[in-house]
Amino acid sequence: MMVPPALSGRPVPGGRALALALLGLVLAGGIAVLGGPVADLLAAREQIADARSRLARMREAAARPAPAAPLWAADGPALLAAFRARLDGLAAGRAVLIDAARLEIDPARPGAPRLAAELRGSAEGLHGLLQDLEGGSPQVAIARAELAVLRPAEAEAERPTLMRLALAVRGLVIPAADGAEAPR
Structure with missing residues (x-):
């Protein structure tokens, strides 16, 4: 009886290259599908951090007493x-x-x-x-x-x-x- 090489535990010629190619295709597809939304999420996160920083500075400025008018x-x-x-x-x-x-x-x-x-x-x-x-x-x-x-x-x-x-x-x-x- 003849057992296929993939099931026998013996290396399949070109199988590793085929597996790497498939993995590369899956990663490229994932990046193409998720790349735009993920980049948008990262940019939104930076904008939120900047807005929070500006808000904190504005609150500090508002909490300071107004300077007194001169004589x-x-x-x-x-x-x-x-x-x-x-x-x-x-x-x-x-x-x-x-x-x-x-x-x-x-x-x-x-x-x-x-x-x-x-x-x-x-x-x-x-x-x-x-x-x-x-x-x-x-x-x-x-x-x-x-x-x-x-x-x-x-x-x-x-x-x-x-x-x-x-x-x-x-x-x-x-x-x-x-x-x-x-x-x-």
Whole structure:
């Protein structure tokens, strides 16, 4: 009896090549059928990852507090009045007195004049005023601050140290166009 070579366990001549060719045809057919959808799925996955990244950045930006507006007014006297009102508001409730506030026009920067102030008070009161001045709204950038002791503390009279603060800040003059009020 004659047993075919494939069943006898003996190698079939050209059988391995035939099996590899069939496997290649099956793989090529699978890639042709699934290649387009698989590539589309991979591209969609990248687009989703990019969209998630943009969304995370947008959420972070939305969670940040809005920057404070600078100290500004339509002209010099209004800017000085706004500065004085800001100082008065910050000095209220603190051991601080405002001795003077003035506007100093800077010819090099006419749109950003200097505002100077001289204050007296306790170290704690002046420190708190400076912190609130820089950190609150409207935003004020302190250009110069000089602190000096006017009178040392007296333990017998229960008087704290009296200090003097001279500071200079910059404001913005934004003239209103055509007499209209400038935006706030």
